[in-house]
Amino acid sequence: MIKITTPVLGEEELKEVKKVLDSGYLVQNKYVKLIEEFISKYVGTKHAVAVSSGTAALHLSLLSLGIKEGDEVIVPDFTFPATVNVVEMVGAKPILVDIDPETFCINTEEIESKITNKTKAIMPVHEFGNSANMDEIIKVSKKYNLKIIEDAACALGTEYKKKKIGSIGDIGCFSFHPRKSVTTGEGGIITTNDPEIYEKLQILRNHGISKVEGKVDFVLPGYNYRLTDIQAAIGVVQLKKLEEIIDKKINLAEIYNRELKNIDKIRAPKYQEEVRHTYQTYHVILSESINRDEVIKELKKNEIESNYGAYAIHALKYYREKYKLDDSEFKNSLKAYNQGLALPLSYELDEKDVIFVVKKLKEIIQKG
Template sequence: MIPVAKPLIGEEEIAELEKVLKSGFIAQGPKVAEFEEAFANYVGVEHAVATSSGTTALHTALLALGVGKGDEVITTPFSFAATGNCALYVGARPVFVDIDPQTFNIDPEGIEDAITEKTKAILPVHLYGQPAQMDRIMEISQEHDIPVVEDAAQAHGAKFQDQMVGSIGDMACFSFYPTKNMTTSEGGIITTNNSELAEKARIIRAHGEEERYQHSVLGYNFRMTDIAAAIGLAQLKKLDEFNRKRIENAEYITEHLKGISSIEPPYVSPNVKHVFHQYTVRVRDGKRNDLMNFLNQEGIGTGIHYPIPIYKQELYQNLGYTDHCSETEKAAAEVLSLPVHPSLTVEDLGKIVITLEQASDKLF
């Protein structure tokens, strides 16, 4: 089976891990600080605050911005549930805006319509590794004086008009879950140029402690370990090469999809660097599940990102959500992610495109 995602761990990660394990520091310590500095430099921001996951990064970012009970956070329903849930954690209400059908990212024009007096943050997601339309989103943010938190969980190294994601909004959150473009096992990080927000995030991440055993605010244990940071340091050095390979793999598959009209390759906006966390096609004619089954039977792993809009999850239905975002619903029924990860071999890629051609003859 060619898996749809696969972390690439090499001797460098093992060597870094060995050093940490022998150092005596295995909780948050000097490696986390080193990783934060290296990641901030990579993204081109002043501060990075490492956390235990992408989800806790989002939770911490909203708390640092002071988002709380009764507030609203504008976001996309076409994402992993954590994107909406982080608003719920702080007592706020996620307000969902439909996507642009070409990029699958939040439609900026819908954001403006959704702004109310209660809106305290805008949370765009750079879905599949393609940056959201950040120029328009930042314009809206500035016009209405509402901060932007980028959910960059899937977009390490992606760029919007030559600007690194993670350096555009007021804050940004990355995930280092093993399927992501780089991993620390579990882990996350917040990036920002705002010293005050960074300091607040550091305090919230560690029990609200400004000094040892002095708790000024309600915080959490959302710390990253030095073990995770050691893996991250080795992975960060490889990130550009991983992304180069992902882009090359994506271009190869797209080239071979040219003759297959029912399987639409991903659209890449002209002004972005898309880093292909996922290579997600649209399958027309109600044939998505048939294609998925065919590929799986032939030994090609696939994923559906995401089959259910966040507002349609049982959790949200029980909270009274009755939204209907037509482009999101259409996408949820039509998308299929194919393997694009950097460990694919030439043979794997050949097998993927041949099997897609066979599927096209058989199914469409």
């Protein structure tokens, strides 16, 4: 089976995990500090806070900004539900915005019309390793005094105009899920330049604990969102491979682009000159004359794994029933959800694998 993605794991990760087990210090120790130092330096921020998942990173980010019941947060409609779920979890209201059909990121032309006196933040998602139009988002945020939380779960290493994603907004949130380029199994990390946000994030991830006059005290109702040293040890090794993995995925994406170029009924991702796209997912759009779900089934028969890329949030049961939003507001998101197809892309693949995937995809589409 040609998998959508496969984690790049080996003996080195096992050796580092054994060191943690032998030490007896399993939580919030040496390796957590190492992964935080690496990410802050790599992304280009003053601070990084390792947490238990990308979802935890988003949740704590909202809490650190004081976003609460009655507030509104602007979020793209096309994303993984975790992005919007955390807004609901803090009691705020997610204000959904359609996407740019070329980038799959939030349509910045529609943001301003959604802003009210309750709006507190914009949460752009750098979908599939691409980048949202951060210049426009910054412009709007400054005009209305809004915070920016970058959902960069898929975008570690992505650059916008030579700046690393996660260093442009007030907060950046990354995931180390196995589907990502590097993994800790589950895990995530938050980046920021703001010392007050950094301090609050540290308190919130660890039960609300802080040291007051040298003594431990519980200063906030916090969570257990800690990354273990076992996970961090895997991550420290993984991060050494990050640039090599990204370069390989970019190369494979270019082969996909070449092979798909002249195939009718398939739209490949658009290249943006100002963006270093890291291709966490290679996502295409099929013509509406094609049954995407049948294509997934047929590819599986040919030992090729494929899947949805992300979801149109307004169309999912909870959000559909609660907010009753009109499909006409989210035409691009719906098309990306209904006709989008994530194809295999990982470090373990090579050119012949990509050519085989495209060949079988073309045969399936031609058969109708």
